[in-house]
Amino acid sequence: GQNIDQPTEMTATEGAIVQINCTYQTSGFNGLFWYQQHAGEAPTFLSYNVLDGLEEKGRFSSFLSRSKGYSYLLLKELQMKDSASYLCAVRDSNYQLIWGAGTKLIIKP
């Protein structure tokens, strides 16, 4: 079967750095997405990786290793507004997105 694993919840301190991991086992791979979802709101796109390596976008970076079935989202200089759930999704061989359950990130002052 297809599976995306992420930690259920993480806690970090304002101003710090946090890394959210995602491991996947899917039938084929056509890209990996990270989305942010604030409570009661829609998921919004953060980043996309299709080749191995690091993609940097401001305070957020995303890394991919296809051989290990592994990605992480790195958030720097954490702000209170970063408190949200972070969803990892992999596009499989049928070009369907397979979603992880999400990681709830709690930021403390």
Next chain:
Amino acid sequence: NAGVTQTPKFQVLKTGQSMTLLCAQDMNHEYMYWYRQDPGMGLRLIHYSVGEGTTAKGEVPDGYNVSRLNKREFSLRLESAAPSQTSVYFCASSDSVSGGGQDTQYFGPGTRLTVL
């Protein structure tokens, strides 16, 4: 540019009642999707459409019907609601995905449905 809109935002139904959720996008996207999101689970695809007049089943299609009304609009109908269909429903849209591009999915604000 409104992006993806959904109506209604909230709905309470009794078991056996029917309802239609409406989704519209103004980004000229070919693909549209209906997902449900339940606590502790990832988004699950119900049905999707790869273009006007087409629909296809996703991971959890039972109990739902869809219609791609035109390029902009995609509806989801529950013919006889059950408590197991209590969930948050999201509509999303994207450009064609088979061209190898990023083709990000953009989501509507969601409909919170409770079936009693």
